[in-house]
Amino acid sequence: TDSSKRNSFQRHVADGDMVIVYERHDNMKAVRVKEGSDFQNRYGVFKHSDWIGKPFGSKVFSSKGGFVYLLFPTPELWTLVLNHRTQILYLADISFVISYLEIVPGCVVLESGTGSGSLTTSLARAVVPSGHVYTFDFHEQRADLAREDFDRNGLASLITVSVRDIQGEGFPLEFCGIVDSVFLDLPQPWLAVPSAAKMLKQDGVLCSFSPCIEQVQHSCEVLRQNFTDIRTFEVLLRTYEIKEGRMEATTKNTKGSLLGSLPHKRRQYLSAERSSEGDEKPTLIVRPCSETRGHTGYLTFARLTCI
Numbered sequence: 001t002d003s004s005k006r007n008s009f010q011r012h013v014a015d016g017d018m019v020i021v022y023e024r025h026d027n028m029k030a031v032r033v034k035e036g037s038d039f040q041n042r043y044g045v046f047k048h049s050d051w052i053g054k055p056f057g058s059k060v061f062s063s064k065g066g067f068v069y070l071l072f073p074t075p076e077l078w079t080l081v082l083n084h085r086t087q088i089l090y091l092a093d094i095s096f097v098i099s100y101l102e103i104v105p106g107c108v109v110l111e112s113g114t115g116s117g118s119l120t121t122s123l124a125r126a127v128v129p130s131g132h133v134y135t136f137d138f139h140e141q142r143a144d145l146a147r148e149d150f151d152r153n154g155l156a157s158l159i160t161v162s163v164r165d166i167q168g169e170g171f172p173l174e175f176c177g178i179v180d181s182v183f184l185d186l187p188q189p190w191l192a193v194p195s196a197a198k199m200l201k202q203d204g205v206l207c208s209f210s211p212c213i214e215q216v217q218h219s220c221e222v223l224r225q226n227f228t229d230i231r232t233f234e235v236l237l238r239t240y241e242i243k244e245g246r247m248e249a250t251t252k253n254t255k256g257s258l259l260g261s262l263p264h265k266r267r268q269y270l271s272a273e274r275s276s277e278g279d280e281k282p283t284l285i286v287r288p289c290s291e292t293r294g295h296t297g298y299l300t301f302a303r304l305t306c307i
């Protein structure tokens with residue numbers, strides 16, 4: 001598919017497109033559309049030829065009358081369906097990174113390692129139309145597979161993937177002083193910090209993702225030589241399941257009760273609702289979602305001052 005068309009948010013499914021086939025929020029699959037091919041799931045057989053020409057977002061039917069939705073491969077959906085060749089960054093961290101790295105259209109961004117390309121895909125969309133993401137991984141096969149994914153998703157004009165040991169060699173000198181943002185997801189990021197400092201424009205921002213606080217401490221020691229505004233964040237996404245139901249009187253504020261997990265104000269609200277209306281009336285039951293992810297890593301941001 002012509003990548004310029006894809007970048008302008010092509011609205012109709014064409015032969016060769018990547019689509020996200022959506023069954024349910026927890027069951028989606030990336031499928032390359034090919035005239036003459038079929039897609040099969042428990043709802044039946046879907047002909048790709050029926051998909052071509054339909055707007056993204058369409059509900060399409062199988063021979064048995066089952067249905068799926070055809071969604072555009074946005075970076076958000078891509079992160080949910082991509083092949084995990086490494087640990088990846090998820091949306092809570094990704095959105096924070098893009099915002100705090102101050103990435104806007106036209107920015108030049110350096111990234112290492114590329115890994116599975118989860119973050120890279122979102123970085124690319126953030127720099128559209130005139131910016132570029134240069135991403136480096138020392139693992140050749142991983143770099144090749146990421147490049148293939150970016151090509152299939154129509155991102156080839158926005159992302160350049162190169163094989164390079166960034167901890168050992170640093171970033172290529174051609175980027176000296178012309179880069180807006182640097183992102184590191186490396187086991188020993190402090191080894192790449194001096195090179196990142198040379199690449200960044202004055203006031204450019206660096207972010208390093210590390211799972212362990214010891215890695216963060218080591219990175220901060222090196223960052224202090226050339227960077228200011230050094231801040232570390234941990235992003236924890238907490239979603240709640242909310243449903244209507246009846247509460248047993250004995251569950252009220254006991255350890256392990258549903259009410260016990262509510263924020264204080266909400267707890268007061270529910271208690272008030274119950275005491276004025278009695279136990280017969282359905283009330284809202286709120287509890288942390290069982291799929292909630294825990295710790296992923298620490299995000300350390302720093303702004304270049306002087307070299």
Ligand code: SAM
Binds near residue numbers: 120187
């Ligand atoms: N942020 C990526 C994503 O969201 O998909 C995941 C990155 S993955 C955890 C870390 C990557 O760093 C791996 O692919 C690994 O091959 C690469 N890597 C490790 N050491 C490296 C080095 N010295 N130079 C370049 N890449 C390196």
